[in-house]
Structures are given as structure tokens and as C-alpha cells.
Amino acid sequence: xxxLGLSAPVIFFxxxxxxxxxxxxFLGMCSFLAISREVKASLGLGFAVIFVxxxxxxxxxxxxxxxxxxxxxxxxxxxxxxxxxxAFVQLVEMMIERSSPVLYVxxxxxxxxxxxxxxxxxxxxxxxxREYTFLQSVAYGAGGGIGWTLAIVAMGGIREKxxxxxxxxxxxxPGIALIIAGLMALAFMAFSGMIQMQ
Amino acid sequence: xxxxxxxxxxxxxxxxxxxxxxxxxxxCSALAVTNLLIxxxxxxxxxxxxxxxxxxxxxxxRNITPTRIRMMVxxxxxxxxxxxxxxxxxxxxxDISEALGPYVGLIITNCIIMGRCEAFARNNxxxxxxxxxxxxxxxxxxxxxxxxFFRELMGFGTLFGMDVMPGGWTNWIIMVMPPGxxxxxxxxIWVARSLPPREEEEAGVKx
Numbered sequence: 024x025x026x027l028g029l030s031a032p033v034i035f036f037x038x039x040x041x042x043x044x045x046x047x048x049f050l051g052m053c054s055f056l057a058i059s060r061e062v063k064a065s066l067g068l069g070f071a072v073i074f075v076x077x078x079x080x081x082x083x084x085x086x087x088x089x090x091x092x093x094x095x096x097x098x099x100x101x102x103x104x105x106x107x108x109x110a111f112v113q114l115v116e117m118m119i120e121r122s123s124p125v126l127y128v129x130x131x132x133x134x135x136x137x138x139x140x141x142x143x144x145x146x147x148x149x150x151x152x153r154e155y156t157f158l159q160s161v162a163y164g165a166g167g168g169i170g171w172t173l174a175i176v177a178m179g180g181i182r183e184k185x186x187x188x189x190x191x192x193x194x195x196x197p198g199i200a201l202i203i204a205g206l207m208a209l210a211f212m213a214f215s216g217m218i219q220m221q
Numbered sequence: 222x223x224x225x226x227x228x229x230x231x232x233x234x235x236x237x238x239x240x241x242x243x244x245x246x247x248x249c250s251a252l253a254v255t256n257l258l259i260x261x262x263x264x265x266x267x268x269x270x271x272x273x274x275x276x277x278x279x280x281x282x283r284n285i286t287p288t289r290i291r292m293m294v295x296x297x298x299x300x301x302x303x304x305x306x307x308x309x310x311x312x313x314x315x316d317i318s319e320a321l322g323p324y325v326g327l328i329i330t331n332c333i334i335m336g337r338c339e340a341f342a343r344n345n346x347x348x349x350x351x352x353x354x355x356x357x358x359x360x361x362x363x364x365x366x367x368x369x370f371f372r373e374l375m376g377f378g379t380l381f382g383m384d385v386m387p388g389g390w391t392n393w394i395i396m397v398m399p400p401g402x403x404x405x406x407x408x409x410i411w412v413a414r415s416l417p418p419r420e421e422e423e424a425g426v427k428x
Contacts, residue, residue: 047399052248053332098308101326102300109293133395141249141330148323198407205403212400 031162034155038166041215044142045174046208048149051142056173058136065179066086069172071133073165075115076143078106080164083147084157104147109138142171178203230349231356239360239413247333250324251365252402258381261369263310263317263345265362267325269355271302272334276354278302279342295338296329303328307420368405 029037044050051072058068072106083104091097116134119127137143150160181203190199254264278298279286286294307325310318318325328334337357342350373379376397378390395401 049249049252049399049402050327052252056248094310098304101303101307101329102297105296105300105329109296141327144330145323145327149324175365189410191415196405198410198414201403201407201410205400205407208398208400208403212398214326 031158035162035166039170043170044167050145059178062179065175068133073168077165084160208209225350230303255369256397258369267306269358272358273354275299276342276350280350394401
């Protein structure tokens with residue numbers, strides 16, 4: 024695969040800008056539409072996603088290459104990945120609750136939402152399909168998380184301003200959010216061509 | 222009586238409580254796979270299969286599943302069926318399996334299925350759960366196919382890979398790129414939500 028030539032930093036930036044996981048791969052749309060009403064909540068969810076995505080992509084890489092492949096259980100990767108993600112999120116929630124109440128207030132309510140965020144599972148699956156190395160996978164996870172956060176925070180900002188706008192009734196809520204996402208995707212397409220990834 | 226009820230469940234899953242434009246669930250795959258009709262069709266069929274079978278299984282196990290771990294159980298049930306679909310596609314339709322890429326696996330986190338299991342199958346007997354699963358799946362597939370129809374028609378000038386547009390047609394490249402998906406779904410929601418409630422029910426029955 025041609026991606027093998029890309030170094031980890033290149034993948035990192037590609038995942039943020041040219042191949043933004045939300046705007047080009049449509050991952051994590053559900054929480055994107057539900058949570059992006061204001062900047063503060065978006066930011067909290069974004070940080071939680073960055074953290075979990077980076078760690079689970081590393082964890083899933085190790086599990087896949089050192090456990091599933093030797094055992095010949097490749098087809099069970101969906102179940103295993105979901106369990107790894109769910110377990111990790113649970114663990115982080117407990118750890119944060121004990122050690123840092125401040126962080127818990129910021130991230131706490133968003134953590135349970137993350138298990139069902141398809142972006143997290145999507146990153147793990149993409150990394151397997153594209154045959155990334157360990158370093159590349161971690162870079163992809165971190166970049167993907169940051170790119171996702173960037174998009175949702177921008178969206179939160181725009182939707183805050185939208186509250187006074189006159190929107191046709193049927194378009195209110197998700198409809199207008201999708202149109203904004205479309206415009207954002209157009210804007211992000213300006214970055215494409217800097218790095219060829221697909 | 223029972224028949225009437227099944228019909229009602231079916232109609233509401235298809236239009237009145239359509240997972241995509243009423244409940245805004247499962248948007249990810251609605252956007253990602255809809256640039257070609259054939260991919261969309263396979264995706265829709267896979268989803269109908271998974272949602273129906275998971276609904277039936279959850280319903281069958283509803284009395285012996287401990288309430289506290291039911292989410293985990295549901296996820297595992299869904300994941301098992303997704304694996305079946307994935308292996309099946311790899312074996313019989315390798316091209317399409319490659320084109321769909323990770324989105325087959327992402328059916329697991331598709332909130333439609335979890336939502337139906339949690340909201341319906343958990344409290345209902347086998348047959349209504351089965352109907353509900355088929356209806357939600359069909360509602361989803363119907364929206365996806367509509368979107369894919371316009372995206373492929375305008376973006377490539379083809380339907381199922383066959384040329385249908387007249388010679389002078391210029392392809393709207395934007396329709397097959399990511400922004401086109403967002404605009405198309407937004408337009409669909411706009412149209413669907415502007416129809417007055419009366420017509421909605423009739424349309425639901427007709428389809």
C-alpha cells in the first residue's frame with residue numbers, strides 16, 4: 024500500500040486537515056450533531072475523544088497484532104475492539120473520578136458517550152485496513168481526535184451564533200447543522216492535495 | 222387484529238419514526254456509503270439483516286438477560302451478526318466489501334440498532350420485534366437509496382453503473398464528494414419535515 028511511505032507526522036497532519044475523520048469519513052456524526060450546540064460542551068467532548076482515541080488506537084493495535092493474528096481470530100476483531108474501548112473508557116472514568124475531580128467535572132459526563140462514538144471504532148478499523156505500523160496508528164489516532172475536536176468546536180461556535188438567525192422551520196436543528204457541516208467540508212477540501220492519502 | 226398491529230409498526234418504522242430523518246440516528250453510514258447505488262443497496266440489506274436478527278435475539282433473551290449488563294449483551298449480539306455479514310460479504314462480494322471498508326464494522330456502533338433493541342425488542346415478544354426490525358431497517362435503506370439515487374445520478378450520470386444521462390450532461394463532481402453528502406441529507410430532511418403530517422401517514426402506507 025502506498026500509505027506505507029507516509030511517516031507518522033505526515034499521517035498526523037493528514038488526519039487533522041486533509042482527511043478529517045468527521046468531514047471526509049463521516050465518523051462520529053451522531054454525537055457531532057447532538058452535542059455541538061455550544062463551544063464549551065464541544066470542547067469537553069473533544070478532549071475526551073482525543074484522549075480515548077489515541078490510547079485505544081494504540082491498545083487495539085497491540086491487541087490485534089500480538090493477540091488476534093497469532094491466534095487466528097482476526098474475524099473477531101469487531102467484538103474485541105468494542106470490548107477494549109468500553110473497558111478502557113470505564114477504567115479512565117474510574118481513574119479520573121478518584122485522582123482528579125477537576126478533570127472529572129470537565130470530561131466525566133462525556134466519557135460514557137464515547138463508547139458508542141463510531142469515530143473511535145472507525146479509527147481502529149481504518150488503521151487495520153490501511154496496514155499502519157504502531158507509530159503510524161498512534162499518530163492517526165491522535166490526529167483523528169484533534170481533527171474531530173477542531174470540527175466540533177468550530178461547529179459549536181457557528182451554532183451559538185445561529186440562535187438569532189431565521190431558519191426555515193423544517194430545517195431547524197439537524198437540518199441546518201448538516202448544511203453547515205457541508206460548508207465546512209467544502210472549506211476543508213481546500214487542504215486536499217497537500218497530502219495524498221487515499 | 223395482530224395483522225393490523227404489525228402493519229402499523231411497519232408503517233411507523235418506515236416513515237413516522239424513520240430512524241434517519243425523524244430520530245437522526247445512524248447518520249455516519251448514511252453519508253459515507255451513498256455515492257454509489259450498488260454499495261448503498263448492499264449496506265441497506267446488511268443493516269436490515271443485522272437489525273432484524275438482533276431485535277429477534279434480544280427479544281428472545283429478554284427474560285433471562287440481567288438488566289444491569291444488558292447493554293453489553295446487546296452489543297455482543299449485534300457484533301456477532303455484523304461479523305456474519307462481514308465474512309459473508311468478503312466471501313461472495315469481495316469488491317463491494319472493499320469499497321464499504323470499515324463501514325460494515327461500524328454497523329455495530331450504528332445507533333439505530335442499539336436504539337431499536339433498547340426501545341422496542343427489550344419489552345416486546347418475538348413477532349413484533351421482528352416486524353419492528355425489518356421496518357426500521359427498510360426505513361433506513363429507503364432513505365439511503367433515495368440519497369444515493371440523486372448522488373450517483375448527478376455525480377456520475379449513472380444508475381447502478383449504467384449511463385442514463387443525455388450526452389451533454391456535465392457531472393456534478395461535488396455530489397460524490399463529502400460535502401455533497403451533507404447537502405443532500407440536509408435537503409432530504411428539509412423535504413421530509415416540510416410535508417404536512419396527514420400526507421406523511423399516507424405516504425408511509427403507500428410505501
